[in-house]
Amino acid sequence: MTLLSRALRVIPVALLRLLVATLVREANYDHDYRYQVASQYDFIIVGGGTAGSVMAERLAEVEGWRVLLLEAGGEQPPESYVPAFNTFLFQSDADWNFYTTPQTHSLRFFKNNAIPYPRGRTIGGSSSINSMIYVRGNRRDFDNWEALGNPGWNYDSVLKYFKKSEDYRGVYTTKTAKYHGKGGPLTVENKRWSTPVAKAFVKAGQQLGYPVVDPNGPEQIGFSMIDVTLRNGRRWSAADAYLRPASQARPNLHVVLNAHVTHILFDEKNAVGVRFEKEGKERSVLANREVVLSAGAVGSPHLLLLSGVGPAAHLYQHNIPVVEDVPGVGQNLQDHPVVGGLVWTVPRGSSFNTTLLANPKNVYNFIHNAEGPLTSPVGTEGNAWVPSAEGDPNWPELQLAMVSGTPAQDFGLLSVQVLGYKKEEYYDHFQDILGQEGFILAPLLTRALSRGDITLASSNPHHQPLINPNFLSHPDDVSALVRGIKLALKVGEAPALRVEHSAKYHSKPLRGCEHETAYTDAYWECFIRHLASSSYHTAGTCKMGPASDPLAVVDHRLRLRGVSGLRVVDASVMPLVVSGNTNAATIMIAEKAADLLKEDWGIPITSL
Known part of the structure; x- marks a missing residue:
């Protein structure tokens, strides 16, 4: 990025941030438990984005459970609340600033045959930087998920979770x-x-x-x-909808911002906690029950690979000890290619x-x-x-x-x-x-x-x-x-x-x-x-599927195959990306996942 182009990005964002902070006063949420992190919790949620926000609120509904949520980014930037400023959030400090690899079959109009690949690095994740479009997908998407060997994911079963999440x-x-x-x-x-x-x-x-x-x-x-x-x-992000109200009302929920999780900790094949970095210091925290991985369709497979779960040959290449050979981790990446040049x-x-x-x-x-x-x-x-x-x-x-x-x-x-x-x-x-x-x-x-x-x-x-x-x-x-x-x-x-x-x-x-x-x-x-x-609708990289599917990473209850104590809950579990924008379906997945987890731990589920 040239000095001029960097200035053209930074100066308008700084001015917008100043304007919004001055004129549009949002609620001030002080919910960062950075100085009060305990040594262990019942559940640790990695990622405070769309799915992680939902999971944190729903798990903290159980008063006897202690829940920790770790988010690599900081607070939602002030300008994100103004819907028309959405384009200024890409390649900002609220974005991971990813790029794709150079493409062989496409992107010939783009520098290095690659493109920026925005993913939210802030509380609320991509729901805090996206275009806010609410599209659930086609009913046949979900019926097909079940037909692929995932019972309970048909349209009639998931519709109640779309409705549960929504205030239309x-x-x-x-x-x-x-x-x-x-x-x-x-x-x-x-x-x-x-x-x-x-x-x-x-x-x-x-x-x-x-x-x-x-x-x-x-x-x-x-x-x-x-x-x-x-x-x-x-803008009403997943953090606004779920996490902020919960962090104020539920003392059993601790949220830590600017906490970059670097590894999932295993005892043999049992996930027992995570290691994270904050303010230049590294520390570990343990999970008595489960680790819930909600780092997104890029972040979740990346963290699994770093932690020794994935295709064994690929892990050996990087001298990472193999915890479990799961060939599908990081595979099955899907997106919605879009032709944006018809003007x-x-x-x-x-x-x-x-x-x-x-x-x-x-x-x-x-x-x-x-x-x-x-x-x-x-x-x-x-x-x-x-x-x-x-x-x-x-x-x-x-x-x-x-x-x-x-x-x-x-x-x-x-x-x-x-x-x-x-x-x-x-x-x-x-x-x-x-x-x-x-x-x-x-x-x-x-x-x-x-x-x-x-x-x-x-x-x-x-x-x-x-x-x-x-x-x-x-x-x-x-x-x-x-x-x-x-x-x-x-x-x-x-x-x-x-x-x-x-x-x-x-x-x-x-x-x-x-x-x-x-x-x-x-x-x-x-x-x-x-x-x-790209439409930036990344999905499928920790695919949900039956044991007979060689690329399945999680089962239909979103439990990671081959290990215990670990679930993946975000857009990465979609076996086939939905026919529309992915944010609404990701929220539905997390709503349903919270009930699945509660059932597995003996918590009665209120009928919807």
Whole structure:
């Protein structure tokens, strides 16, 4: 990162942080037990992110249990509470600042054929830095989890946990009411402010014959505006929903921030505690009952590998003593590859413009009325799912995201760094539309067939793991995304966008694909291999599955295979990533996991 680009990242964030701290006063939570850590607890939870926040609250409900939660990051940054500042949280001190490895089959438009890979390093984890989109997935995702050998994970069984977690404050109909929960910790709202083109996107879907749907209702096929995890127009992370109330009300829960867990401690094949670093000092703490690993789909496999649980040959390479040979640890990495380069320009006032965020009227409206553009995350405003071309038509292979804004609008000042573009490629392709308002229609592959992995760069816990999504290594993924591009172009041509908002597709041929005839399947394949990137929906790296599955890491009760006293609870256990954003499903997994753990320790479960 150059000195100028670093300044362009740091200075705006510092100013935003000062503004928010001055004008938007959030509750001050002093729940860091750094000076009171006991030598042992009943349960130790590693990671205070989405799943860890849920687990901490639910386990601490049992008064006789002492629970310790260790989070590598610090407090949620003040600017995270302003939904429109979400893009400033990537590559900040609240982010692990991971990068992928250089990719062979994709990312040709990106520097070193690699991209930044944001993961939350703060209380609340990625729920504190994400775009706050609440999408559960398709009911067939969960029915398939059970069909893969995981009893109790079908849709009818997990729906109650989605509802248990949710305090839905949006609009629903008599048809969709029974799919939503009221009074749960996680507040979910309809988007409070939308651009004109976002509303036109939904209208375009209707013009093409698709229904307007509740994205978390009985079926997924159709167009919709997004629901968001906000409360009164401000971000409502998993830490806000679960952890902070629990840490104030439950003296049996201790939370320690800036505590980097470096190893899980084993006695033979029994997990007995963890070793962590804080303020330059290393210490160990023991778990009388279980260690719960909720470090995320990157962090959980990384910590298991560092601790001697994983593919034996890989551990031997790094001189790590093998506790248990579990071949699936770090394997089965899944994500949602998304094509973010399909750009339309529109007249000023139709889409998002950064000047909206500095308008004093909008700032006042946010602070005093919880209204206006500052209440809305910058990025995706609407989603669509259409019938699959192959297989069950109601289990969509594609999600189409409507993004209000383009990489060209900021002249590359921040977008090049945040997204990881090659500067020369960026300016060549977008130079004609720099600074213009516009939108993106981004096809996202919901069930990619490509599989990547998380492996060790070294045995040093401070070295980042090697994150290889292996994007587009399976040719069928490219074919599906070609279908997605054709859908996006069709939506962009609908009268609601083309006529009513004068939307114009940025049709400049992509450099590097000139050898293909424009807009043929071969051209779009080339376009995809250059511009398809990540949705940051990492999953699957500690796969849940039966003993007959050679890559299964945990069983259907999320207990680690081959050892005792250790469970994994986060998005890494998904055998197949859900057909949508992953945060809602991760919360559901943790809600269900808490009940599974309580059952295994003889605690009666209140029926839902």
